[in-house]
Amino acid sequence: MICIKNGTLHTAVSKETFIADILIDGGKIVKIGKGLSADGAEVIDATGLQVYPGxxxxxxxxxxxxxxxxxxxxxxxxxxxxxxxxxxxxxxxxxxxxxxxxxxxxxxxxxxxxxxxxxxxxxxxxxxxxxxxxxxxxxxxxxxxxxxxxxxxxxxxxxxxxxxxxxxxxxxxxxxxxxxxxxxxxxxxxxxxxxxxxxxxxxxxxxxxxxxxxxxxxxxxxxxxxxxxxxxxxxxxxxxxxxxxxxxxxxxxxxxxxxxxxxxxxxxxxxxxxxxxxxxxxxxxxxxxxxxxxxxxxxxxxxxxxxxxxxxxxxxxxxxxxxxxxxxxxxxxxxxxxxxxxxxGSLEEGKDADVVIVDGCPFDVTGVIKHVLINGEEV
Incomplete structure (x- = not known):
């Protein structure tokens, strides 16, 4: 189990961005929300970082x-x-x-x-x-x-x-x-x-x-x-x-x-x-x-x-x-x-846990990719 904490989420299905956690289990996104419990989970601190779907x-x-x-x-x-x-x-x-x-x-x-x-x-x-x-x-x-x-x-x-x-x-x-x-x-x-x-x-x-x-x-x-x-x-x-x-x-x-x-x-x-x-x-x-x-x-x-x-x-x-x-x-x-x-294709509950965490903007050459998860496993 992995919990991505306090990232700014770009879901690709909502134009608005928001700060939230993503709980991942079994290769899937099981929960998106604020203040999710990370008990027993590996925590990725995404504070100040941008979180995108793969x-x-x-x-x-x-x-x-x-x-x-x-x-x-x-x-x-x-x-x-x-x-x-x-x-x-x-x-x-x-x-x-x-x-x-x-x-x-x-x-x-x-x-x-x-x-x-x-x-x-x-x-x-x-x-x-x-x-x-x-x-x-x-x-x-x-x-x-x-x-x-x-x-x-x-x-x-x-x-x-x-x-x-x-x-x-x-x-x-x-x-x-x-x-x-x-x-x-x-x-x-x-x-x-x-x-x-x-x-x-x-x-x-x-x-x-x-x-x-x-x-x-x-x-x-x-x-x-x-x-x-x-x-x-x-x-x-x-x-x-x-x-x-x-x-x-x-x-x-x-x-x-x-x-x-x-x-x-x-x-x-x-x-x-x-x-x-x-x-x-x-x-x-x-x-x-x-x-x-x-x-x-x-x-x-x-x-x-x-x-x-x-x-x-x-x-x-x-x-x-x-x-x-x-x-x-x-x-x-x-x-x-x-x-x-x-x-x-989007950050939504029930979808594959393909997630990209970026310091900056991924569409800019200065953006730095910090984490990539595919099926809930970091690559």
Missing amino acids: FVEAHCHIGLDGYGIGYEGHDYNELNDPVTPQVQAIDGINPFDPCMKMAAKAGVTCFATGPGSSNSIGGTFAAIKPVGTRVDNMIVKFPIAMKCAFGENPKRCYQKQGISSRMTNAAKIREALNKAKVYKAKIEAAGDDASKLPAYDQKSEALIPVLNREIPLKAHAHQANDIFTAIRIAKEFGVGLTLEHVTEGHMIVDELAKENLPLAVGPTFGHASKFELQNKTWETPGILAKAGCHVSIITDAPVTPLHYLPLCAGLAIKAGMDEYDALRAVTINPAEHIGIADRV
Whole structure:
């Protein structure tokens, strides 16, 4: 049992901060209040310190793109086929990737990781915590989404294999979803008669949870036209959708506000390395949030190192984003974006005891992280 005493709490579900204690037991937050009894508990004195929920990243590739390594650690894109819904992030994640510890020490206590954006359809993402030696024990939820990609990357990676335009890439995604739709209908028509079942199709089987709206499409889209193509296809098939990157989101803010979809904005830190990033700006998350959109800030690590997620929130604040909106964009919003807000993303009773205690502000380079707890254990 641990009791965090007299910290200034930033819950991420209330704009107001307040001084209180947090009682932790069994890896969960069991009580938040003033003057809680600490009998038998390990006490962390947070007097004068700021207490936050663990930070959450909605979209990265950590554990699949090795640190300080080349091809041997390249496990985030399957480059033999542009349509690979059957591949699963958990089969490639390396718990010993040094980025895990770097993220944890920076207060990033949970993140979504999975396939990259080379493929039209890339496979399933997982939500994990950066502690442990066996991925099966690190999972918060799997699968959380099916990756698909629009824009430059599939064109560039598969130009010699039949994808030379945005039109063809979209057609590949439609083809896979239509095949899965027919496959699913045949399975349902067969009922309990195994002799009437269609021949097993691994790709179509993997897409059934998408068609059933059990998991959404997780659509890589930077340019405005690609964002709208992703929305168009999701509506055609009646499937769930989250939008990843949304680089030109500030240019179509009114339309995105109407759609009311989860938006993961970034990576913004760094060079515009391709044409579809030419309009990126730190103002984007603030503009979208002000319009009422559901905004998360992402690093897309390792594009931006995951341990700089709090700094990215700070840079968005510097560009005009409301500080409370920025806090939510790296806590409760990404938790909702990836479907795990019942466990992480805010300081609330009953949730996982993922807590960050800071001397100063974590979004400022001068803020010093004093304690990070994941599942109630200090890391």
